[in-house]
Amino acid sequence: MSIYDITGSKRVNDLLNLRWFRHLLYWCVTIGFFTLFWGSEKNSYGVVFLNELLMLPPKLLAVYTLLLVLVPQFLFKKRVLLFTILTLAVMVVCGIILLFDQYLVTKYVLNLYVESPVYLNRFKALSAMVDINTVLIIPLVIKIVEHGYRNLQRSELLEKEKLETELKFLKAQIHPHFFFNTLNNLYSLVLRKSDKAPDVVLMLSELMRYVLYDSNVPKVSLEKELKHIGNYINLEKLRLPQNAEIRFEVTGNTLAMAIEPMLLTPIIENCFKHVNTTSDSKCWIHISINVEHSQLLLIAENSMDEQPDTAEEQRQGVGLRNVERRLELLYPNRYELKAISDGFSYLCKLKLQLS
Missing domain, CATH: 3.30.565.10 (Histidine kinase-like ATPase, C-terminal domain)
Incomplete structure (x- = not known):
């Protein structure tokens, strides 16, 4: 892979990380999809593209009302019934706006005859709601999945921090317990005025260096841990009978x-x-x-x-x-x-x- 390929890939990733770019890409893909879908049926891609473009305002209103208001304020706060009712209300209102928008675009922009939206029937109303629902479903799913993923990450981070805190506490318990026993050994040797006391001080210094400095990492080599155990055993031998x-x-x-x-x-x-x-x-x-x-x-x-x-x-x-x-x-x-x-x-x- 050339440096140009790497740079190009990095630029694409940077763009995809921008929120506004992801939203722009979604609407471009949506308009392009419906233009190709309806344009192939009517064999009039230009008219369909213009129609989809002019039909965008009510769809934008529905999607961003849902994403910015209803989902965070109701769904994520577990007010599911109210969220459902308000979502249906948004779909109805935006569907009606979409019908009037279609009427105005068809009659005054495309100069075609169309029946006034005053004469609504159930088929037209349901068709408008389905049209709104089509552009709503994907952003809603993405929003819910993204929210769940962030919550999972947050839970894993909190669990990790909790485990690390508990491990640090358990590890901290070892140090005073360990040094208390070792100092007791040294104290008994000093009381007996043993010639081994200076050697014990040196061994204790080695053990303290390991405990206080070398062990402040998540893992050590098994060889180093076994060497530390050997030093500890040699130190403990001094207080036992011959x-x-x-x-x-x-x-x-x-x-x-x-x-x-x-x-x-x-x-x-x-x-x-x-x-x-x-x-x-x-x-x-x-x-x-x-x-x-x-x-x-x-x-x-x-x-x-x-x-x-x-x-x-x-x-x-x-x-x-x-x-x-x-x-x-x-x-x-x-x-x-x-x-x-x-x-x-x-x-x-x-x-x-x-x-």
């Missing part, structure tokens, strides 16, 4: 995959929050992430004390509720989230179909 068994495994093809930032973190965080550290039994956390054919499978399991309310508390925590709500908004019908507890361990399983 004999704690922590396993974190990633398998499958994680390249070229994208995910919403901080989506998986609350599940990992939940394991460390509720793992048993006060009892004599050994604590353990097993986390595995596998990605195959764009499906992510996360299995996070941790040991826990045999307390009836602990499992329920873990299942209904703020973090997991947050994750489930974000999944509903971001991945409708594309995820499975299950949580199981036997009183000694807690298992969370997430299947997620990535983009």
Whole structure:
């Protein structure tokens, strides 16, 4: 395609975007259609064209009364009965005007004999109304469809803004919850005067950079999200007993995959929050992430004390509720989230179909 073709196409599109041009085009097409239709029957295109041109005023009156007054003031405000009555009234009045117009044009412009419109009969009146209705129907349909399309766009925009607002709120809930737990870990190390405290500060700095800056986008690479999870696990290990068994495994093809930032973190965080550290039994956390054919499978399991309310508390925590709500908004019908507890361990399983 040459640059002239592109320029010409752009000019046509610009013209079609102009309201006055679309209206002018409609009336030109209407006059041209009826000229060809009636002209071929009467074999007199010039006379028919002149007649259609002079018959235009009552048609213009009917169409723009309907589009500019009746449709917005009555139909779109759901006053349908009044709209119907007034539309019929407009058709009758404009039909009568059209009959007188035809009489004047035929007698004084075309110099032909025609019966006076005073002697109206039902056929002539109905014919005039049908003539008016013919030019009314297309603009009316276009107006209604255009109105419906704009309402649909407005509803979709409002729904999108609502979802974005809710997602921002859910995401904002993660940050203070996340930093509160991490600062608690740092505080305990400082109290013990641990030599690991400076390293923790550096790791915390990395985590904060990711949370505050890198995660302020709709999606991040799965590799970056997994690196963040690994850093978080390394930080959490510092507060657990020396004999704690922590396993974190990633398998499958994680390249070229994208995910919403901080989506998986609350599940990992939940394991460390509720793992048993006060009892004599050994604590353990097993986390595995596998990605195959764009499906992510996360299995996070941790040991826990045999307390009836602990499992329920873990299942209904703020973090997991947050994750489930974000999944509903971001991945409708594309995820499975299950949580199981036997009183000694807690298992969370997430299947997620990535983009």
